[in-house]
Every structure is written in C-alpha cells, then in structure tokens.
Amino acid sequence: MSTTTNLVPTPGQTVGPFYGYALPFDKDNELLAPGSPGSLRLQGTVYDGAGETIPDAILEIWQPDADGRIVQQTGSLVRDGYTFTGWGRASVGHSGVYTFTTVNPGPTGPGAAPFISVAVFARGLMNRLFTRMYLPENEEALAKDPLLSSLDPDRRKTLMARRDPDGGLTWDIRLQGEGETVFLDFQ
Amino acid sequence: METQQDLSAEINAMGDAYARALKDGASAETQPRLDYAPYRSSILRHPTKSLHHADPETIELYSPAFGHQDVHALESDLTIQHNGEPQGERIIVAGKVLDGDGRPVAGQLVEIWQANASGRYIHKRDQHPAPLDPNFTGVGRCITGPDGSYRFTTIKPGAYPWKNHVNAWRPAHIHFSMFGTEFTQRIVTQMYFPGDQLFPLDPIYQSIVDQDARDRLVASYDHNLTEPEWALGYNWDIVLTGSKRTWTENEALGAAGDEE
Ligand SMILES: [Fe+2]
Numbered sequence: 437m438s439t440t441t442n443l444v445p446t447p448g449q450t451v452g453p454f455y456g457y458a459l460p461f462d463k464d465n466e467l468l469a470p471g472s473p474g475s476l477r478l479q480g481t482v483y484d485g486a487g488e489t490i491p492d493a494i495l496e497i498w499q500p501d502a503d504g505r506i507v508q509q510t511g512s513l514v515r516d517g518y519t520f521t522g523w524g525r526a527s528v529g530h531s532g533v534y535t536f537t538t539v540n541p542g543p544t545g546p547g548a549a550p551f552i553s554v555a556v557f558a559r560g561l562m563n564r565l566f567t568r569m570y571l572p573e574n575e576e577a578l579a580k581d582p583l584l585s586s587l588d589p590d591r592r593k594t595l596m597a598r599r600d601p602d603g604g605l606t607w608d609i610r611l612q613g614e615g616e617t618v619f620l621d622f623q
Numbered sequence: 624m625e626t627q628q629d630l631s632a633e634i635n636a637m638g639d640a641y642a643r644a645l646k647d648g649a650s651a652e653t654q655p656r657l658d659y660a661p662y663r664s665s666i667l668r669h670p671t672k673s674l675h676h677a678d679p680e681t682i683e684l685y686s687p688a689f690g691h692q693d694v695h696a697l698e699s700d701l702t703i704q705h706n707g708e709p710q711g712e713r714i715i716v717a718g719k720v721l722d723g724d725g726r727p728v729a730g731q732l733v734e735i736w737q738a739n740a741s742g743r744y745i746h747k748r749d750q751h752p753a754p755l756d757p758n759f760t761g762v763g764r765c766i767t768g769p770d771g772s773y774r775f776t777t778i779k780p781g782a783y784p785w786k787n788h789v790n791a792w793r794p795a796h797i798h799f800s801m802f803g804t805e806f807t808q809r810i811v812t813q814m815y816f817p818g819d820q821l822f823p824l825d826p827i828y829q830s831i832v833d834q835d836a837r838d839r840l841v842a843s844y845d846h847n848l849t850e851p852e853w854a855l856g857y858n859w860d861i862v863l864t865g866s867k868r869t870w871t872e873n874e875a876l877g878a879a880g881d882e883e
Pocket of ligand 1: 793
C-alpha cells in the first residue's frame with residue numbers, strides 16, 4: 437500500500453462563451469453512427485431560471501453500452517464509426533436544443549436502473565454540474581435505485597427521460613426555477 | 624450602466640462577509656460560488672436548490688479512456704499550427720494532473736483554449752476590436768504522461784474586455800479542461816498568470832471567495848522551465864477531487880494509464 441496525502445482540489449471556473457472553436461470536434465455527439473442498429477436519438481432543451489433556452493451550453497454524456505458494460509476504449513476524439521467509447525459531447529444549438537446519437541444504457545448489474553451520467557457546462561455557470569438521466573422503463577429497478585429513492589417525487593421526475601414514439605429519448609435540463617433539475621454533489 | 628466601482632463594491636462586500644464567516648469558524652470554501660451575482664450571466668443560470676449529495680455509482684466511478692489515437696503529439700504546440708510564427712510572448716505551460724490523494728492522473732486528456740497576444744479569440748462571437756493573428760488559433764490538446772505531466776508551448780494571452788459592466792476586463796487566462804480517473808473528477812477551469820492587476824476587479828476570478836483557493840488557479844513563473852533564447856516557463860499543477868473507487872494495486876502504481 438502506498439501512502440496517500442489529501443490535497444485540496446483546484447477550483448473550477450465557467451467554460452465561458454468562447455469554447456465553440458475548441459471543445460467541439462467532428463462526430464463529438466455520435467457515440468454511434470446515426471442509423472446504425474440499436475442507435476437512438478437523445479435530445480432535449482436547456483433552460484435558464486426565466487424559462488428561456490440557453491444556446492451557449494455544452495453537455496457531456498458518459499454511459500455503459502447496451503449490455504451494461506463500462507467500456508474503456510480510446511478513440512472518442514477520432515471516431516472510427518465502429519468502436520463504442522461510451523462518451524460524447526454536444527454543443528447546444530441556437531434554439532437551446534442538444535442532440536446525441538447513442539444506445540440505451542444497459543443495467544450495470546442485476547436489477548440496477550440504467551442511467552447516463554451527464555456533465556453540464558455553460559457561459560454564466562460558474563462550475564460544471566453533474567446529473568443523471570434515467571431510462572423511463574423498469575419501474576421495479578427505478579423504485580430500488582438509491583439516488584431516486586432519496587428524492588421527492590417532484591424532484592425525482594427531473595431525472596427521468598421520456599421515451600419518444602420512434603424509440604428515442606427526450607430529456608430537458610433546467611438550471612434554475614420551476615422543475616429545476618437535480619444536480620449532484622459527490623464529495 | 625454599472626461601473627467597475629459598483630461591481631467592486633459588490634465583490635468586496637461578499638469577500639468581507641466571507642472573511643467574517645471564516646473568523647466565526649465557517650469552513651474554507653474551495654470552489655467558486657454557483658450563485659455569484661457580480662457575474663451577471665450567472666443570475667439565471669445557477670441552481671437555487673442545494674446540490675444533492677450522492678454516492679458515485681458504476682459508470683461514475685470510471686472515466687472515458689483517451690489515448691494517442693485521439694490526440695496527435697503536435698497538438699500540444701499552439702505555435703506551429705500555421706505557416707508562420709504567431710505574434711507575442713512565447714511561453715511554456717507545464718505541470719501535473721493529480722487526484723485528491725496525490726496520485727498522478729496518467730494517460731488522460733487535457734484541452735486548452737485561449738485568446739491571442741492581443742486579447743482576441745478566434746471565436747466568431749468575440750467582438751473585441753483587437754487584431755486576429757493568422758498564425759494563431761489558440762487551441763491545444765495533450766495526453767498526460769505516466770507521471771500525470773502535461774506540457775504546452777503557446778503564446779501568452781492578452782487581457783480582454785467583456786460586457787459584464789462598463790470597462791470590464793478579464794485578467795489574462797488560459798481555459799483548461801481535464802478528466803480524472805473517475806467522471807466525477809471532471810473539471811473545466813481557467814489558469815491565470817502571477818501578479819495580474821485585474822484580479823481584484825474580475826467577478827469570475829472573485830467568484831472563488833477564498834484567497835487560498837483563488838491562488839490555486841495562478842501559475843508560478845518557473846525559470847527551470849524557461850528555455851534559453853526561446854520561451855518563458857510557467858508551472859501549474861491541477862488537483863482533482865479525491866477518488867471514490869477502490870483501486871487495484873496496478874492502478875495505484877499508475878500502470879493503467881499510457882497504454883499506447
Ligand atoms: Fe476566456
């Protein structure tokens with residue numbers, strides 16, 4: 437066993453307004469090629485405390501594959517079209533809408549409720565925020581989920597995606613106010 | 624329109640209140656306040672409910688993997704991306720990415736972006752009437768070494784004006800984005816240069832109300848990093864939050880990182 441020291445973490449800062457020529461890259465939001473077997477569209481809108489859409493936000497998702505495996509594959513930044521890396525990045529557009537192409541995350545263990553881990557960055561947001569997006573199916577697994585069961589029903593529903601008729605997922609993020617998304621502190 | 628004086632009065636009042644709270648035994652803050660009105664754009668963009676404590680689970684205890692397939696070695700030199708040499712003061716920025724237990728974060732992605740020497744971003748929304756530099760884009764990436772080290776060659780960015788209030792100027796900074804070994808360690812932040820006169824006036828820097836915490840964003844000039852007849856060196860280490868996963872012996876030794 438090596439001895440460890442506890443260091444104080446470096447503070448975060450806002451991503452600011454000018455990440456647009458730096459953080460986005462080709463196919464950044466395509467964890468899977470659109471139209472490939474099992475692929476679906478995950479989309480939503482990001483809102484501020486006045487209910488206005490936020491055009492200058494950028495999101496990252498990190499998820500297990502459809503079988504619930506946590507993959508450790510390089511190649512997210514230069515996608516080969518075949519390797520599922522589990523991670524993607526999407527800039528919110530002028531209308532406040534983001535889109536990913538991905539797969540339904542599988543359960544990471546027997547009876548586990550599948551979810552996608554999400555990090556939110558925006559101009560005006562002082563530090564990144566973490567949250568989770570859960571699949572709406574599997575009532576039994578959702579009822580047993582430790583995080584969901586620690587939340588009031590009102591708050592809990594902010595973490596639930598809607599299933600679209602075409603099999604896609606819709607999930608909005610509200611940074612503030614009515615229906616404010618539950619954001620997480622892991623420390 | 625609000626002046627710097629109005630803004631500074633708000634910033635100082637919040638700083639004084641924090642200093643009093645510290646004296647009365649409050650614990651030191653280490654992160655920016657999400658609710659920090661002097662940065663006007665944050666007013667409608669901060670959660671009003673406190674963050675919900677959660678134990679990280681499954682996917683959150685791992686980080687996406689990046690490697691040399693993702694990033695070309697030359698992407699860490701921002702001065703060679705065009706045909707000519709960019710204008711300005713050439714610098715080297717180097718340091719280590721460590722987790723909260725002091726372990727090096729090996730084989731992980733570091734991304735940076737910045738204004739050019741005259742304080743202008745290449746971004747189309749940057750309206751600052753300072754010259755663009757055809758030889759400088761201001762974007763770099765690298766993969767940390769087995770010891771968590773990173774190193775960029777770039778140009779010292781200029782300060783730039785913004786529209787938070789009248790005569791608002793950002794201290795010179797480089798935006799940094801880092802991953803840890805767990806997704807919950809994900810951080811985007813800004814690195815500053817020592818001795819900047821704009822520090823007390825800047826609501827983004829001051830949103831971290833604790834002086835020791837603010838100091839952690841300031842690089843140190845390091846003559847050992849400076850290269851003769853070439854570039855000045857700055858050192859800046861980044862500490863991520865502690866890890867929650869139970870590490871295997873190999874991971875603890877740093878063997879998991881730089882596989883390619
Ligand atoms: Fe900036």
